[in-house]
Each structure stands twice: as C-alpha cells, then as structure tokens.
Amino acid sequence: MIRSATIHDVPRISDIINSHAELGKMLFKSYAQLFEDLRDFAVYEDPATSEVVGCVALSIIWADLAEVRSLAVDDSQRGKGIGSQLVKWTIDEGRRLQVRRIMSLTYEQRFFEKLGFVVVAKETLPLKVWSDCVRCPKNENCDEIAMVLTLSDIPQPQLPDATPTPRGVSIPVLQHLGD
Numbered sequence: 001m002i003r004s005a006t007i008h009d010v011p012r013i014s015d016i017i018n019s020h021a022e023l024g025k026m027l028f029k030s031y032a033q034l035f036e037d038l039r040d041f042a043v044y045e046d047p048a049t050s051e052v053v054g055c056v057a058l059s060i061i062w063a064d065l066a067e068v069r070s071l072a073v074d075d076s077q078r079g080k081g082i083g084s085q086l087v088k089w090t091i092d093e094g095r096r097l098q099v100r101r102i103m104s105l106t107y108e109q110r111f112f113e114k115l116g117f118v119v120v121a122k123e124t125l126p127l128k129v130w131s132d133c134v135r136c137p138k139n140e141n142c143d144e145i146a147m148v149l150t151l152s153d154i155p156q157p158q159l160p161d162a163t164p165t166p167r168g169v170s171i172p173v174l175q176h177l178g179d
C-alpha cells in the first residue's frame with residue numbers, strides 16, 4: 001500500500017521522522033521542509049487501518065545519482081517488510097527517472113545490503129550530498145555509512161559528472177558560531 005504522499009500526510013510523516021530523530025537516528029524535518037520536498041515522498045498506508053506507518057523520499061542529486069532520504073517505519077510496525085518495500089519504491093522511482101545510482105547515508109548497513117546496496121567511500125560522492133550536514137548535530141563527527149545501488153540496466157547519462165568531494169575536505173562546512 002505504497003502511494004505518493006499528499007499534503008494531508010505531512011503531520012504523520014513529521015511524527016514518524018521526528019520520533020526517530022529524537023533518538024539520533026535521523027535528521028529532524030520541519031513542516032516547511034516536508035512541504036517543500038513533498039513531491040519526493042512516498043508513504044506506506046496500513047491497509048487495515050488506513051494509517052500511514054512508514055515514509056521515504058527519493059531526492060535527485062545529479063544526472064546519475066539519487067538519494068534515499070527520510071526512510072522510517074513506525075516502531076510498532078517494524079520487521080514486517082515495510083522498510084524494504086519503501087526502498088523498493090525508491091528503486092522503481094529511480095528506474096522511472098532513469099537515474100543509474102541510488103545512494104543512502106545510513107546506520108542500517110545490513111538492512112541496505114539485503115536490498116543490494118554496497119558500501120562506498122564517502123569521498124566518491126559529490127559534495128552536494130553533504131548539504132544537509134550543516135543541520136546535523138554530529139556535524140564533523142559523521143558516522144553514517146555511504147551505500148550505493150547501481151541500476152546497471154540504465155545507461156550512463158551523457159551529462160557532466162558531479163565533482164566528487166575533494167580529498168582533504170572534511171564534511172560538513174559550517175563552523176560553529178563563536179569559533
């Protein structure tokens with residue numbers, strides 16, 4: 001029961017994401033950010049209750065790269081395959097958009113490995129990926145794992161490559177106020 005998100009889903013998406021953000025597992029999202037990115041979102045609706053119990057977003061980074069973001073399943077519904085179905089939605093969406101690589105920055109390495117993602121060096125990803133780091137409390141001490149799934153049936157785009165993160169440039173970029 002996965003469908004594209006609508007305006008009416010925003011409060012529920014906010015609850016699901018921010019309950020995990022409080023535990024440090026993901027970044028907080030404000031209503032403003034959710035409205036702005038809403039077209040990227042899909043939700044999982046429990047067929048029995050019609051309640052939204054999971055969400056995910058696929059954000060396009062570059063011609064050959066899109067990122068799985070805001071993946072979360074309500075605590076009470078874990079382990080039922082909902083998270084996997086949401087990631088599969090992003091893969092279908094990536095294929096529809098003809099984006100060849102799908103990435104995730106995650107603590108859930110085993111979960112993503114089961115879905116075919118492999119660990120890559122963070123430095124291989126373009127700098128644009130790290131735009132959210134300025135909002136992250138972990139900031140320079142990022143311990144997320146970068147993982148990528150390549151859809152090898154999708155041709156390489158005839159467009160310029162995004163500049164990867166230059167060696168020696170630490171992520172993220174803003175200094176603390178008062179430094």
Ligand SMILES: CC(C)(COP(=O)(O)OP(=O)(O)OC[C@H]1O[C@@H](n2cnc3c(N)ncnc32)[C@H](O)[C@@H]1OP(=O)(O)O)[C@@H](O)C(=O)NCCC(=O)NCCS
Pocket residue numbers: 020025026070071072073074077078079080081082083084085104105106107108110111114
């Ligand atoms: C990670 C998360 C989305 C998984 O959702 P889920 O609906 O519980 O996952 P699924 O039921 O689809 O699990 C699929 C498989 O991955 C395994 N799996 C799920 N979470 C796992 C974990 N943390 N570690 C190892 N394996 C895990 C499951 O056992 C299952 O294995 P199986 O296919 O052999 O039975 C969910 O736990 C969650 O919301 N976590 C908090 C937020 C978060 O960390 N989001 C990821 C940000 S990138």
